[in-house]
Amino acid sequence: MFSYYSALCTEVYDFTKPVGYSLDGDIEYYQERLKTCQGRILEAAVGSGRFIIPLLEAGYTVDGIDYSPEMLDSCRKRCDERGLTPNLYEDKLQDFSLPFKYEAIIIPTGSFCLIEKREDSLQALKCFYEHLVPGGRLIVDLVLPHAWKAGEISTSTFSLPNGDGITMESKSIEMDWLNQYTVSYLKYEKWRQGKLIESELQRFALRWYGVEEFKLILESVGFSQITCSADYVYERQPSTAGQIVTFEAVRKV
Numbered sequence: 001m002f003s004y005y006s007a008l009c010t011e012v013y014d015f016t017k018p019v020g021y022s023l024d025g026d027i028e029y030y031q032e033r034l035k036t037c038q039g040r041i042l043e044a045a046v047g048s049g050r051f052i053i054p055l056l057e058a059g060y061t062v063d064g065i066d067y068s069p070e071m072l073d074s075c076r077k078r079c080d081e082r083g084l085t086p087n088l089y090e091d092k093l094q095d096f097s098l099p100f101k102y103e104a105i106i107i108p109t110g111s112f113c114l115i116e117k118r119e120d121s122l123q124a125l126k127c128f129y130e131h132l133v134p135g136g137r138l139i140v141d142l143v144l145p146h147a148w149k150a151g152e153i154s155t156s157t158f159s160l161p162n163g164d165g166i167t168m169e170s171k172s173i174e175m176d177w178l179n180q181y182t183v184s185y186l187k188y189e190k191w192r193q194g195k196l197i198e199s200e201l202q203r204f205a206l207r208w209y210g211v212e213e214f215k216l217i218l219e220s221v222g223f224s225q226i227t228c229s230a231d232y233v234y235e236r237q238p239s240t241a242g243q244i245v246t247f248e249a250v251r252k253v
Contacts, residue, residue, distance in 0.1 A: 041105070187200070
């Protein structure tokens with residue numbers, strides 16, 4: 001019944017988040033945290049290339065992995081346009097095996113929270129750990145659904161350069177307090193000269209974690225030297241639910 005980051009979702013993402021578009025300073029923050037990194041980097045949930053391409057153009061060696069073939073196709077196209085040829089892998093974050101070990105694995109913009117099932121998120125962290133070199137770092141953003149309200153409906157309209165338009169309706173369906181996730185339905189409709197030509201329905205789940213909870217999870221996987229930063233200021237402690245929280249953790253040597 002539901003799509004998963006399919007063609008229309010990717011088209012909206014490409015339009016609203018072009019290559020190099022920095023969300024609250026995330027690209028600049030990660031580049032600063034990675035400036036001493038000499039080895040290979042993996043961006044998990046790489047999407048359509050907003051984040052990986054600036055890193056590649058800055059001289060980093062970066063691979064990408066994502067579950068959505070449509071997002072990866074867009075990422076390849078954008079890379080090809082710029083003469084970039086990163087390794088891009090289609091696989092689930094909780095169950096992948098790549099031929100490289102990485103000095104850093106990054107998951108910016110809260111994408112880790114899109115892993116709905118807790119057992120899958122734990123397995124993903126274990127996969128990340130196994131794909132890091134000893135002393136390698138994991139850097140991951142988390143978000144909280146601080147403004148989420150059940151039953152809320154919002155609609156956005158995007159006018160594309162070719163004259164087509166896409167409308168997106170978001171409806172908040174469920175908040176499971178016990179299991180710590182929300183579910184929304186996203187309906188995409190593409191219009192041409194007043195006629196509906198394509199539509200998609202996406203089930204959008206978002207899992208959240210408490211700050212201390214996530215530290216304990218990272219420790220249970222084997223990570224050490226765990227730091228927590230708010231709003232892309234290194235080691236600024238979180239103080240409100242609306243902040244983006246970035247964890248950095250090291251695989252033990």
